[in-house]
Amino acid sequence: MESSTSYASIFRPDLFLGQVALVTGGGTGIGRAIAHELAALGATVVVAARREEPLVExxxxxAAAGGSADHAQVDVRDHESVETAVAGVVERHGRIDLLVNNAGGQFPSPAERISPNGWRTVVDRNLTGTFLVTRAVFNASMGVHGGAVCSVIADMWNGFPQMAHTGAARAGVENLTKTLGVEWGPRGVRVNAVAPGLIYSSGMDTYDEAVRDGVAATASRIPAGRIGTESETSAAVVFLLSPAAAYITGETLKVDGGSSLAKVPLVPLEAHDAISPFDGFHLAREVPDSWGGGRSRTDRSAYRP
Structure with a gap:
């Protein structure tokens, strides 16, 4: 891909001129792309996360691309840290017009191996953190001035094998989005979400080789025929924050190339015959083993009264 000195957004350059945008998890991955695009469209962007180094970078x-940017350290899991960071942003910039909840994180694991602490950490990062930041921004600014919120969740519509913790948390954010969309509409605040499918970003580096290989193998089964880009996710976020979405609130936009229509696990499940079939029809054809026929269906005595 050809390099450029600024973000090549599909939207007009002054779309968010004079507005202040807070992007959590804005130092890396999808959040970094969103921050760049919002800045390219005229917003003053504040990137926020726990680690300061990526935020500064x-x-x-x-700034080098000609945009306006600031940063704020915050632990979205801690309400005092959130309140302090949001108050600081409002003090420095006067208000917050746009909020992108992108901070989060998870790790692949079978559900039975997720420790209570691991569960709490992921739920706190993805669900509790989203609530704390959104509430703080509403109370400090949007409740008076109005604004637009967009949370970045995930493709968890048919469950999330190997990711039970984040699937549950992201589903919670999707429901929270609906609730806040209703409650805060009279205050001039729209609340929406974007649910990316498989996206090629720096976030992939956090997973081990088996998961990355699984993702690569899954790409050919996505209806779009490929994995998505950070820019495609960012464009969806920008649309929902923009005046073009003025009549949209409480909704979640899927950006997944159609993968949610045919969900497959990131890590393939083992073949097994642990769940015995029920076959009470005495004239039924037996399912061939190659079709997953599994255990024999010849003994029907257990089904007779």
Whole structure:
């Protein structure tokens, strides 16, 4: 791909001129792309996360491209940290017009191996953190001035094998989005979400080789025929934050190339015959083993009264 000195957004350059945008998890991955695009469209962007180094780097990149950027350290799991960070942003910039809840994180694991602490950590990062930041921004600014919120969740519509913790948390954010869309409409605040499918970003580096291989193998089974890009996710977020979506609230936009229509696990499940079939029809054809026929269906005595 050809390099450029600024973000090549599909939207007009001054779309968010004079507005202030807070992007959690804005130092890396999808959040970094969103921060760059919002800045390219005229917003003053504040990137926020726990680690300061990526935030400083991203803010410097935005400034070098001619945009306006600031950063704020925050632990979205801690309400005091959130309140302090949001208050600081409002003090420095006067208000917050746009909020992108992108901070989160998870790790692949069979559900039975997720420790209570591991479960709490993922739920706190993805669900509790989204609530704490959104509430703080509403109370500090949007409740008075209005605004638009967009949360980045995930493709968890048919369950999330190997990711039970984040699937549950993201589903919670999707429901929270609906609730806040109703409650805050009279205050001029729209609340929406974007659910990316498999996206090629730096976030992939956090997973081991088996998961990355699984993702690569899955790509050919996505109706779009490929994995998505950070830019495609960012464009969906920008649309929902923009005036073009003025009549949209409480909704979640899937950006997954159709993968949610035919969900497959990131890590393939083992073949097994652990769940015995029921076959009470005495004239039924037996399912061939190659079709997953499994255990024999010849003994029907257990089904007779």
């Amino acid at each position: 991203t803010a410097a990149e935005i």
